[in-house]
Amino acid sequence: MGKWTRRAFISAGVIAGGGLIVGVAIRPGKRTAELSKHVAGDGETLLHTWLKLDTNNVVTAIIPHAEMGQGAGTALAQMLADELDADWDLVKFEEAPALGGFANYPMGEAILLAGAEFPNFVLPTVEGALIRTAQALDLQITGGSLSVRTTGAYGMRVAGAAVKEMLKAAAAAAWKVPIDQISAKDSQLFHEASGRIQPFSFFAEAAGQMTPPVSPTLKAVDEFKIMGRHVERHDLPSKVDGTALFALDVRLPDMLYATVNRAPTFGGGIANIDEARTRTIEGVIDVVKLPSVEVSSMFGGFTYAESVAVVAKGYWSAKQGMDALSIEWRNTANDGISSDTIFAQFDQDISSAFEREADVVRGDVATAMVNADKVIEADYRVPFLAHTCMEPLNATAMVTNGHCEVWVGCQSPLSFRRSVADALGFDIENVTLHNCFMGGGFGRKSRPDYAIQAAQLAASLGRPVQLIWTREEDVRQDFYRPAVQSRFRAALSSNGDITAWENTYVDKHEPYEAPLIPYSIGAQDIGHVRSPTHIPFGAWRSVSHSQQGFFTESFIDEVAVAAGQDPYQYRVERLQHLPRELAVLKKAAKEAQWHIPLAAGRGRGISLQSSFGSVVAEVVEVTVNNGNLSVDRVVAVIDAGFAISPDGMRAQIESGIIYGLSAAVHGEITIKNGAVAESNFHDYPSVRMSEAPLIETHIINSGEPMGGAGEPGTPPIASALTNAIYNATGERIRQLPIKNAGFNV
Amino acid sequence: MTAITVNGIERKLQVDPATPLLWVLREQLELTGTKFGCGMAQCGACTVHVNGAAIRSCVTPLAAVAGQQITTIEGLAPSADKPHPLQKAWIDEQVPQCGYCQSGQLMSAAALLATNASPSDGDINDAMSGNICRCGMYGRIRKAIKSAAGVQQFDPALAALAKEINHG
Numbered sequence A: 001m002g003k004w005t006r007r008a009f010i011s012a013g014v015i016a017g018g019g020l021i022v023g024v025a026i027r028p029g030k031r032t033a034e035l036s037k038h039v040a041g042d043g044e045t046l047l048h049t050w051l052k053l054d055t056n057n058v059v060t061a062i063i064p065h066a067e068m069g070q071g072a073g074t075a076l077a078q079m080l081a082d083e084l085d086a087d088w089d090l091v092k093f094e095e096a097p098a099l100g101g102f103a104n105y106p107m108g109e110a111i112l113l114a115g116a117e118f119p120n121f122v123l124p125t126v127e128g129a130l131i132r133t134a135q136a137l138d139l140q141i142t143g144g145s146l147s148v149r150t151t152g153a154y155g156m157r158v159a160g161a162a163v164k165e166m167l168k169a170a171a172a173a174a175w176k177v178p179i180d181q182i183s184a185k186d187s188q189l190f191h192e193a194s195g196r197i198q199p200f201s202f203f204a205e206a207a208g209q210m211t212p213p214v215s216p217t218l219k220a221v222d223e224f225k226i227m228g229r230h231v232e233r234h235d236l237p238s239k240v241d242g243t244a245l246f247a248l249d250v251r252l253p254d255m256l257y258a259t260v261n262r263a264p265t266f267g268g269g270i271a272n273i274d275e276a277r278t279r280t281i282e283g284v285i286d287v288v289k290l291p292s293v294e295v296s297s298m299f300g301g302f303t304y305a306e307s308v309a310v311v312a313k314g315y316w317s318a319k320q321g322m323d324a325l326s327i328e329w330r331n332t333a334n335d336g337i338s339s340d341t342i343f344a345q346f347d348q349d350i351s352s353a354f355e356r357e358a359d360v361v362r363g364d365v366a367t368a369m370v371n372a373d374k375v376i377e378a379d380y381r382v383p384f385l386a387h388t389c390m391e392p393l394n395a396t397a398m399v400t401n402g403h404c405e406v407w408v409g410c411q412s413p414l415s416f417r418r419s420v421a422d423a424l425g426f427d428i429e430n431v432t433l434h435n436c437f438m439g440g441g442f443g444r445k446s447r448p449d450y451a452i453q454a455a456q457l458a459a460s461l462g463r464p465v466q467l468i469w470t471r472e473e474d475v476r477q478d479f480y481r482p483a484v485q486s487r488f489r490a491a492l493s494s495n496g497d498i499t500a501w502e503n504t505y506v507d508k509h510e511p512y513e514a515p516l517i518p519y520s521i522g523a524q525d526i527g528h529v530r531s532p533t534h535i536p537f538g539a540w541r542s543v544s545h546s547q548q549g550f551f552t553e554s555f556i557d558e559v560a561v562a563a564g565q566d567p568y569q570y571r572v573e574r575l576q577h578l579p580r581e582l583a584v585l586k587k588a589a590k591e592a593q594w595h596i597p598l599a600a601g602r603g604r605g606i607s608l609q610s611s612f613g614s615v616v617a618e619v620v621e622v623t624v625n626n627g628n629l630s631v632d633r634v635v636a637v638i639d640a641g642f643a644i645s646p647d648g649m650r651a652q653i654e655s656g657i658i659y660g661l662s663a664a665v666h667g668e669i670t671i672k673n674g675a676v677a678e679s680n681f682h683d684y685p686s687v688r689m690s691e692a693p694l695i696e697t698h699i700i701n702s703g704e705p706m707g708g709a710g711e712p713g714t715p716p717i718a719s720a721l722t723n724a725i726y727n728a729t730g731e732r733i734r735q736l737p738i739k740n741a742g743f744n745v
Numbered sequence B: 001m002t003a004i005t006v007n008g009i010e011r012k013l014q015v016d017p018a019t020p021l022l023w024v025l026r027e028q029l030e031l032t033g034t035k036f037g038c039g040m041a042q043c044g045a046c047t048v049h050v051n052g053a054a055i056r057s058c059v060t061p062l063a064a065v066a067g068q069q070i071t072t073i074e075g076l077a078p079s080a081d082k083p084h085p086l087q088k089a090w091i092d093e094q095v096p097q098c099g100y101c102q103s104g105q106l107m108s109a110a111a112l113l114a115t116n117a118s119p120s121d122g123d124i125n126d127a128m129s130g131n132i133c134r135c136g137m138y139g140r141i142r143k144a145i146k147s148a149a150g151v152q153q154f155d156p157a158l159a160a161l162a163k164e165i166n167h168g
């Protein structure tokens, strides 16, 4: 094995059988050989943690992100392949197994826990790439729109470029020519003067003898061949013929099926269970009480309350068994809590401004308010929301001889693996996690409760168990986008200029900048008060941006209207210092033909929100007829720096818009008696085909650092829509969902 | 014992006839392409064809389809090397995101095209609004249906049968 030094995380060596291996080693030992065992098959060579090459010259990118549907694998493979100068037809990808080596778990953990700082000069190097990737990834998490802009930008591209340099060096040595006379193209190496040509795979073994470059040269944008090009997603053929393997599709010999129920009131537990009727149901094998589990992580712990499972020969029997179970839940201190009491609490806490903490204070808001010609005030509210991934939560587990195997679709395979190990009291080495395609994730599948339950059941039954949550359980035992109230005041001068912006909302969540505004307003005071509830918090597509984008972009619209000015122009005048935002907003207005008036009963609204490194503006057109609302068209513009996979980016924006639209129009989780009242798609609806607008997405490649695409489409949609409804009807909607404002959708 | 024909093969099943077809397909027959999404005919993830018509298998007891012809996503393509025109259109338009809803979407769309060779937007809304896509790929689904409609080859006998069932 190559020697590990503090300065070189890449090591190279020859493994048994003559294959070559180059991989990331962050401590001495056989890490790469270990990894190779897990990912490299016969005749395949692991050239880097993220790249393997087989004897047929096929390159496989090994992707440390889970596929929720965002097409991350394809975009990441494009980045790696382009830097490598590979032939795209000879590139495949697969998801990395949940092993520390792929996410640099020990290194990442050390960095995050110790808060270690790395000197700047390290960052543009291979080492720096790994450090930044590990930092940003939270080890192997898919979320925060991170895949392309971190793993891709700092990992995949660097890996491709490094391996290309090693292959070139190997060819130069073999052909005894200077390395700068070697060129790479379409997975082949050339020496033009002598006409020599060989496939990459020919030099794979020799490349391993080369010292890996510390800082390989990356391509400039005008040298990109595969990045920025439309390529078909690799995973789609299996998604049109039923063969894509979701966790729900795992079939093991002797497998049982189960479903679970947890106390509907959060914080509750089981007082008594009468299982007599359940036991009489054909096919029922067992009723199992699953103990509560405390999951600790470096991001804060959480206790999953106890639950009861019915295990049967088939899901249907398990479900009937569950329906027949009579469970008496324990009373809790939260039994009297409802959405009304929660919003009353928010209102009181905002009014009292107790221990209010500022996010931004600039200028003198108080004086501006006193001197204002007009002061505008408004309160906004959004309800709790569930994720309702298309695939209800499920996991399959098998425990044999002290080893647990889990099949699950999740956004964070490493932390799931660790949580399962902790819950069973196993060493982490004794848990193998197979991450399957996810039928949606949206943030929910970063919480491991369902995988733990499946593992507990498999351990207790001694047989493989597939646990399938009912949709009702999925809706009622989520980690919810929090309900938020946000209060605004704005000072207007006599000429309509906004001189002060004051905003207080409840409970701060990530990302920090979500409630900040891009507009040049001299006096600003934006802050929050704490107002905790007992409803479990979850990251929901775009996290705080989805609520804050609704609040701030609605209120600036109100201000423009109060100033008697066009809401688009009003924004433009206050964005002169931010050319990137300005360009996106202007393009959205242009593509949507903002200047052309609409017929009576129709309306247009605009909104702008930057999130996860991308700037997005959306213009919505609606028709409102006797209270019937039709969302006709959405024009979206995104500047994510550079679109690696333009069609994939458009699909992400379309997806983010529909997800946000479902929430804006229909989405409402109501709390009654401390529990969630909704249960399934009939009372927690989603936008359907008949309601879906025409969406046009335009991409600006500004060359700024890359931003995400999976989340930034969501934040602007609610306010663009309510601004359009105002434009059409004169009615300002300050509380979501819109269906509660008396519109039929 | 209940007999059904699934993708052209007769299957005899020793299962409680009240069991929804969805679970029989997924568990006894290991045809896992048909998905579970809600269990109450709200989402369409479990859509299959019975004698050519789209039904929600999560609320259809096995007994109700005894002796009937059932087609699942695994049997949608006319042959192994020849995809259904909709499957091809789904790739051309890069429709799926997570893909979980897509078996159901394709089965609903195939049932639509079998009786309506050139569906209008209204027809598409009517036929497809029972299928939720949480990834929101409605625009792409609509486009793919329209593009497949142009190349749709359909069997008039099957179409007539499906029409009878749909409207009879």
Ligand code: FES
Pocket: B035, B036, B037, B038, B039, B040, B041, B042, B043, B044, B045, B046, B047, B056, B057, B058, B059
């Ligand atoms: S699972 Fe059958 S309609 Fe949803």
Ligand code: FES
Pocket: A069, A390, A439, A440, B096, B097, B098, B099, B100, B101, B102, B132, B133, B134, B135, B136, B137
């Ligand atoms: S593609 Fe994910 S739900 Fe439709």
